[in-house]
Amino acid sequence: xxxxxxxxxxxxxxxxxxxxxxxxxxxxxxxxxxxxxxxxxxxxxxxxxxxxxxxxxxxxxxxxxxxxxxxxxxxxxxxxxxxxxxxxxxxxxxxxxxxxxxxxxxxxxxxxxxxxxxxxxxxxxxxxxxxxxxxxxxxxxxxxxxxxxxxxxxxxxxxxxxxxxxxxxxxxxxxxxxxxxxxxxxxxxxxxxxxxxxxxxxxxxxxxxxxxxxxxxxxxxxxxxxxxxxxxxxxxxxxxxxxxxxxxxxxxxxxxxxxxxxxxxxxxxxxxxxxxxxxxxxxxxxxxxxxxxxxxxxxxxxxxxxxxxxxxxxxxxxxxxxxxxxxxxxxxxxxxxxxxxxxxxxxxxxxxxxxxxxx
Amino acid sequence: xxxxxxxxxxxxxxxxxxxxxxxxxxxxxxxxxxxxxxxxxxxxxxxxxxxxxxxxxxxxxxxxxxxxxxxxxxxxxxxxxxxxxxxxxxxxxxxxxxxxxxxxxxxxxxxxxxxxxxxxxxxxxxxxxxxxxxxxxxxxxxxxxxxxxxxxxxxxxxxxxxxxxxxxxxxxxxxxxxxxxxxxxxxxxxxxxxxxxxxxxxxxxxxxxxxxxxxxxxxxxxxxxxxxxxxxxxxxxxxxxxxxxxxxxxxxxxxxxxxxxxxxxxxxxxxxxxxxxxxxxxxxxxxxxxxxxxxxxxxxxxxxxxxxxxxxxxxxxxxxxxxxxxxxxxxxxxxxxxxxxxxxxxxxxxxxxxxxxxxxxxxxxxxxxxxxxxxxxxxxxxxxxxxxxxxxxxxxxxxxxxxxxxxxxxxxxxxxxxxxxxxxxxxxxxxxxxxxxxxxxxxxxxxxxxxxxxxxxxxxxxxxx
Numbered sequence: 001x002x003x004x005x006x007x008x009x010x011x012x013x014x015x016x017x018x019x020x021x022x023x024x025x026x027x028x029x030x031x032x033x034x035x036x037x038x039x040x041x042x043x044x045x046x047x048x049x050x051x052x053x054x055x056x057x058x059x060x061x062x063x064x065x066x067x068x069x070x071x072x073x074x075x076x077x078x079x080x081x082x083x084x085x086x087x088x089x090x091x092x093x094x095x096x097x098x099x100x101x102x103x104x105x106x107x108x109x110x111x112x113x114x115x116x117x118x119x120x121x122x123x124x125x126x127x128x129x130x131x132x133x134x135x136x137x138x139x140x141x142x143x144x145x146x147x148x149x150x151x152x153x154x155x156x157x158x159x160x161x162x163x164x165x166x167x168x169x170x171x172x173x174x175x176x177x178x179x180x181x182x183x184x185x186x187x188x189x190x191x192x193x194x195x196x197x198x199x200x201x202x203x204x205x206x207x208x209x210x211x212x213x214x215x216x217x218x219x220x221x222x223x224x225x226x227x228x229x230x231x232x233x234x235x236x237x238x239x240x241x242x243x244x245x246x247x248x249x250x251x252x253x254x255x256x257x258x259x260x261x262x263x264x265x266x267x268x269x270x271x272x273x274x275x276x277x278x279x280x281x282x283x284x285x286x287x288x289x290x291x292x293x294x295x296x297x298x299x300x301x302x303x304x305x306x307x308x309x310x311x312x313x314x315x316x317x318x319x320x321x322x323x324x325x326x327x328x329x330x331x332x333x334x335x336x337x338x339x340x341x342x343x344x345x346x347x348x349x350x351x352x353x354x355x356x357x358x359x
Numbered sequence: 360x361x362x363x364x365x366x367x368x369x370x371x372x373x374x375x376x377x378x379x380x381x382x383x384x385x386x387x388x389x390x391x392x393x394x395x396x397x398x399x400x401x402x403x404x405x406x407x408x409x410x411x412x413x414x415x416x417x418x419x420x421x422x423x424x425x426x427x428x429x430x431x432x433x434x435x436x437x438x439x440x441x442x443x444x445x446x447x448x449x450x451x452x453x454x455x456x457x458x459x460x461x462x463x464x465x466x467x468x469x470x471x472x473x474x475x476x477x478x479x480x481x482x483x484x485x486x487x488x489x490x491x492x493x494x495x496x497x498x499x500x501x502x503x504x505x506x507x508x509x510x511x512x513x514x515x516x517x518x519x520x521x522x523x524x525x526x527x528x529x530x531x532x533x534x535x536x537x538x539x540x541x542x543x544x545x546x547x548x549x550x551x552x553x554x555x556x557x558x559x560x561x562x563x564x565x566x567x568x569x570x571x572x573x574x575x576x577x578x579x580x581x582x583x584x585x586x587x588x589x590x591x592x593x594x595x596x597x598x599x600x601x602x603x604x605x606x607x608x609x610x611x612x613x614x615x616x617x618x619x620x621x622x623x624x625x626x627x628x629x630x631x632x633x634x635x636x637x638x639x640x641x642x643x644x645x646x647x648x649x650x651x652x653x654x655x656x657x658x659x660x661x662x663x664x665x666x667x668x669x670x671x672x673x674x675x676x677x678x679x680x681x682x683x684x685x686x687x688x689x690x691x692x693x694x695x696x697x698x699x700x701x702x703x704x705x706x707x708x709x710x711x712x713x714x715x716x717x718x719x720x721x722x723x724x725x726x727x728x729x730x731x732x733x734x735x736x737x738x739x740x741x742x743x744x745x746x747x748x749x750x751x752x753x754x755x756x757x758x759x760x761x762x763x764x765x766x767x768x769x770x771x772x773x774x775x776x777x778x779x780x781x782x783x784x785x786x787x788x789x790x791x792x793x794x795x796x797x798x799x800x801x802x803x804x805x806x807x808x809x810x811x812x813x814x815x816x817x818x819x820x821x822x823x824x
Contacts, residue, residue: 167485192485197774199675199698221485222774222784225699226674226730230762230790234485256700259733266736292704301681301696308681311688313668314695318704 008063011048015041016064023071023078031077031243032176035147035278038068038081043140046133054093054132061086066358074293074320076244076252076281079358081143083282086355088139092132143278146334150276151177153334155184161272161332162189166236169194171228171260172253173209174202175241177274181332182239183216192219194235198254199225200299201319228260232267240323242275242331246285247347249325249340251275258321261328270329277333280343282351288322295319485763486785492768494518495568505560507539514568520770523679525574525717525753526617526645532565532575533609536582540605547598551590554605555583570767573718573726573755581612581752616752620803621646624748628713628801629654631746634665636710639738641672641699642728643679644715646748648686651713655692670695670705674730676773676786699730702737712738714797716749721756721816723794723809725749729787732762735796744798747809751802754816762791 008016019041028034045064051057065082072078154177162168162185170178173195182193193213197206206222213220223231238260242251251273264271285291297315301308309315325340338346495514500506513535516522522531539561545553562579565571571579585608595601624646632638632654640647651669658665669692673680680696687694697705712734718726725731725747735745759765767788774784794809804815 197675198700220783224675224729224774224786226728226733227785227787227790229732229736229792230729230766230787231485231785233761234763258703259700259737262736262740263733289704300698300701301684305681308685308688308696311694312684312696313693316695316697316701316704318701321700321703 008060008067012045012060012064015044015048016067020067020071023068031279032147032150032276034075034077035081036144038078039085039140039144039147042082042085043137046136046140052129054089058086058089061089062355062358069358074291076283077279079283080244080278080281083351083355084143084278085140087350087352088143089136090352092135092139147276147278150278150334151180154181154274154332157332157337158185159188161237162191164189164191166191167194167234168192168237168239169196169228169231169235169260170239170241171196171198171257172241173198173206174254175274177276178239178241179209179212181274182213182218186216186218192221194221194223194231196223196225196228196256196260198256200317201295202254225256229263232263232269235269238264238269238271240271240273240328242273242279243320245275245280245331245343247282247344248284249328249343250285251323251328252291252320253323255318255321258323261323265327271327272330272332273328274332277335277350280333280347280350282347282353282356285322291322293319486768489766489768490570492770495564500564506564507542507561509535509538510561510564514565518568524643524645525572529574529578530613530617532578533613537606537609540602544598547596547601550601551587554586554590573757574753577752577755578612582609617750620750620752621649623803624750624801625650625653627806628746628748629657631711632667634658634667637668637670637708638711638713639670639672639705639709639734640683640713641731641734642674642677643683644748647713647715648683650748651687651692652690655690666693668693668695670697670709672697672699672702672734674699677769679728699733702734706737706741706743709738709741709743712743712745714745714747716747716753717789718753718755719747719749719800719809719812720759721813722758723797723812724759725792725797725809726759726789727792729790732790732792732796735792739796745796746799746801747797748801751804751815751819754812756816759791762787762789
């Protein structure tokens with residue numbers, strides 16, 4: 001499949017390089033912003049690229065994708081968008097393909113080899129390059145629309161899940177999806193939200209989050225991270241924002257969330273994770289330590305405390321947490337609510353397995 | 360909000376209306392009498408009237424208007440006829456009821472205020488039962504003349520957090536009481552009555568500064584029983600002798616129940632620490648600190664290459680772990696510092712979790728600094744033994760089912776986000792670790808399972824401890 005002769009041309013390099021730098025310097029922050037930026041970049045790459053065979057385009061996107069993912073290897077979202085776009089292209093090629101060759105009965109297709117299929121692909125696709133380009137770009141536009149409208153689509157679920165006078169707890173004050181979700185729910189329900197501080201990385205965001213909730217007339221109580229176990233007996237539901245969701249149903253979230261969901265499990269409190277469809281990843285998490293990004297330890301133990309810093313062995317400050325699927329009861333996405341065990345199906349609907357590994 | 364919520368309320372009030380209206384009728388009838396009648400009206404009736412007025416106001420608020428008022432009063436009349444056997448002139452009372460509704464509907468805006476207040480209450484109802492944190496009014500305490508200055512000083516120190524930790528607080532408390540008792544004078548035969556009476560306003564004052572907790576309560580109970588024992592002892596006739604004995608008893612308590620107990624606990628706990636171990640502890644406990652230092656000293660004595668690691672887990676807003684960290688690092692113990700949220704990356708290489716305690720309740724639950732339960736739970740999940748160090752004077756016979764019911768609020772301004780009516784930062788000081796998350800409790804009577812706490816308490820009572 002991968003033909004080495006397709007290299008990233010200078011015209012593509014020109015587009016990709018500044019983006020990679022921006023990503024490396026954390027100049028693009030926020031999951032949605034990153035997702036949109038990647039989608040827009042790929043749109044420009046596809047319009048700038050020249051190809052004769054659609055499979056060359058796939059190769060080009062795979063190569064570009066590798067570069068983008070390499071810029072921030074712990075960011076799952078970039079990979080998701082790239083794979084979504086690849087799936088889009090493959091779908092187009094397939095529909096072209098199926099138009100020309102009659103669909104075979106399902107049982108027979110299991111047994112047939114795809115040798116003659118491939119021949120057909122190259123025959124058809126040649127004449128429709130410009131068509132294909134516009135169709136793909138249109139597809140990416142749809143993807144961009146989907147990503148930007150994620151929060152609106154989540155709202156309808158809010159009323160079904162929250163009842164009046166309920167006490168909710170959210171350990172992810174940095175998630176604007178959770179914020180929108182709660183504000184939408186407030187239109188019809190009155191409830192109390194406990195917000196954890198998420199010291200030290202998100203403490204400012206937590207304060208902003210609390211302010212935003214209060215401005216929307218939601219009763220909000222800010223609690224330190226350490227009291228989650230103590231207050232859990234009063235909490236009706238835990239709402240978690242996720243950074244990305246893996247095919248096994250586990251997800252990445254802010255640091256400290258793993259503790260909170262563990263407390264919830266201990267108290268048998270239901271845990272809801274909200275996630276846009278674009279956060280679902282076809283990857284599986286194998287080692288927890290590989291997934292976690294480590295942040296500035298000066299925020300945990302200030303460097304001004306030089307006497308302490310001098311003698312201490314290690315100061316750790318992780319930026320995110322991996323949450324195993326058994327600690328989450330349901331995922332709320334913009335296309336509906338799903339059990340963690342069902343996530344792999346939705347992933348299969350949106351991605352092509354051949355793109356899981358871009359190497 | 361005020362447009363939407365009355366709807367369900369109106370329906371409930373409608374159903375409740377007949378009974379309420381009837382009760383109002385009764386009081387209204389009473390009110391229609393002469394002025395002398397109002398004197399006879401009981402407080403209960405007044406309350407009923409108020410409630411009925413509120414209900415009527417709410418139904419008026421719902422926009423049902425006059426017609427509904429007429430209906431309900433009619434229903435009230437019927438109801439009255441059916442139930443109220445002693446009704447005098449039902450027609451006139453119904454008229455009164457009609458008047459009542461019209462007058463209360465005028466007070467609808469105040470009802471709106473009431474719902475706003477109700478909302479504020481619901482927001483705080485989660486933690487409203489806990490005493491709010493505030494510094495004591497030391498000036499007033501001084502003026503009252505009933506409180507010894509050293510108690511006021513001690514009270515401010517514990518309220519402001521300058522004396523923190525149960526052991527330090529208890530030792531401070533006993534030292535302060537010693538000073539008070541030294542300055543106290545009364546006829547020897549009256550001592551067992553007058554001295555406790557002298558102390559009780561001070562104890563009440565200290566309770567305002569900070570709840571005394573299980574350990575403080577035990578210490579005070581012990582002090583009172585000693586005073587009673589010595590005061591009622593007929594063989595002791597001299598005042599000076601009595602005081603000496605009481606002061607001695609206080610010293611003994613501090614020595615036996617805290618200092619010696621700590622020493623015994625240390626020798627037991629030190630055996631559990633092996634070279635190469637990684638010990639995780641949360642925040643700062645004076646006892647855990649001592650255990651770690653002694654374990655380090657004895658290990659180094661044996662062989663200088665023998666080492667163990669310590670991980671100090673800390674949390675905002677108190678960050679007490681920094682104190683422990685500075686002590687441990689100054690002794691050269693390799694120490695890692697982290698916050699509670701990064702715990703998951705530390706636990707895989709942990710061999711023992713060592714916890715301090717504020718109190719151990721009779722079901723074996725550990726009442727300790729907020730966050731301890733999270734650590735214990737995660738350790739249990741990772742199959743790491745959790746050992747809590749606790750002197751037996753911290754054992755309490757009360758039962759607390761969860762940490763929200765009985766807890767203490769800390770200084771919420773440490774979490775402050777500015778003033779906002781809807782927003783209340785809550786700083787719970789303690790949490791409750793269920794006994795199933797604790798492997799063993801290290802006490803001066805040995806390493807016991809948490810379920811043995813009631814046994815120790817009853818045995819201790821029998822032994823006169």
